[in-house]
Amino acid sequence: MRAGSAPGNGRRVIVTALVLGVVILVGGFLLGHLAGSRSRAGLGDRPEGGPKISRDRVAPLARLALPPLPPQPQPITGPDRPPLPVERGGPFGSRLTTGTPEVALTFDDGPDEVWTPQVLALLRDYGVQATFCMIGSKAAKYPQLVRDVVADGHTLCNHSWSHDVWLGLRDEETVLADLRRTNEALTRAAPSARISYYRQPGGNWSPVVVAAARRLGMTALHWRIDPHDWQLGPSHRIAADVTSQATPGAIVLLHDGGGDRGRTLSALRTILANLITRFHLAPLPPGMEEPRPSGTGWFGRPGQ
Numbered sequence: 586m587r588a589g590s591a592p593g594n595g596r597r598v599i600v601t602a603l604v605l606g607v608v609i610l611v612g613g614f615l616l617g618h619l620a621g622s623r624s625r626a627g628l629g630d631r632p633e634g635g636p637k638i639s640r641d642r643v644a645p646l647a648r649l650a651l652p653p654l655p656p657q658p659q660p661i662t663g664p665d666r667p668p669l670p671v672e673r674g675g676p677f678g679s680r681l682t683t684g685t686p687e688v689a690l691t692f693d694d695g696p697d698e699v700w701t702p703q704v705l706a707l708l709r710d711y712g713v714q715a716t717f718c719m720i721g722s723k724a725a726k727y728p729q730l731v732r733d734v735v736a737d738g739h740t741l742c743n744h745s746w747s748h749d750v751w752l753g754l755r756d757e758e759t760v761l762a763d764l765r766r767t768n769e770a771l772t773r774a775a776p777s778a779r780i781s782y783y784r785q786p787g788g789n790w791s792p793v794v795v796a797a798a799r800r801l802g803m804t805a806l807h808w809r810i811d812p813h814d815w816q817l818g819p820s821h822r823i824a825a826d827v828t829s830q831a832t833p834g835a836i837v838l839l840h841d842g843g844g845d846r847g848r849t850l851s852a853l854r855t856i857l858a859n860l861i862t863r864f865h866l867a868p869l870p871p872g873m874e875e876p877r878p879s880g881t882g883w884f885g886r887p888g889q
């Protein structure tokens with residue numbers, strides 16, 4: 586009787602479905618409960634069957650057991666502008682590196698009416714700030730360029746009045762007068778700027794010139810990487826020298842004045858594109874003290 590058996594079959598199907606549904610619900614609940622117990626035990630590292638300890642009690646203890654964080658890199662720029670760690674690995678105790686993981690690009694022999702604006706524009710494109718070691722007589726001639734450099738957040742550095750590569754051989758008073766005159770030209774152009782660095786032309790340091798810089802509150806700023814961009818090498822060689830030698834803390838010597846800087850500019854594009862993917866590029870901290878062009882009786886703080 587097919588017609589009579591159909592309702593009976595339907596009831597059996599309904600009952601079977603209901604039973605299966607209950608089984609699935611109960612099974613799911615039990616499995617979920619067990620899984621939850623395991624994960625909670627894992628969170629608090631509570632052994633099964635051990636005393637019940639709330640997560641609020643366990644979490645602080647677990648934090649105490651964590652290893653200490655590795656030392657964080659000390660920024661060399663920022664609103665508080667912390668001084669750099671002391672580092673005097675260069676000639677006669679001059680600074681060779683930033684002393685931090687950050688890399689510092691430095692540009693010497695400006696300001697130059699042709700090349701300095703182009704270097705500034707390129708640095709702006711990459712959002713990079715650097716340090717400009719300026720010649721005093723040029724700063725006096727192009728004060729607006731000094732202001733442009735400062736306005737872009739770069740740090741100023743004294744590079745002597747007339748790029749005297751033998752200044753280190755002269756007597757202390759002559760050296761002091763040269764450095765003061767340059768600082769006065771820089772601060773006259775950009776009164777808000779701090780002059781906390783001196784770089785000796787040619788890198789021809791002497792104890793007298795390092796001491797004179799310190800007496801005027803300036804760090805003697807040497808460099809780690811010199812790609813000789815002022816010579817006649819091709820731009821790809823300048824770029825390769827910098828990118829291949831760059832290490833954390835490196836101070837890089839480049840030029841925005843003193844001749845045709847077209848190759849430097851071309852190399853700088855490659856250098857910036859490469860280094861910004863590997864390092865944080867930062868200007869040297871300009872220092873927190875008031876500029877003291879007279880410099881009498883004041884010694885710069887270590888590391889600045």
Ligand SMILES: [Zn+2]
Pocket residue numbers: 693694744748786787
């Ligand atoms: Zn120079």
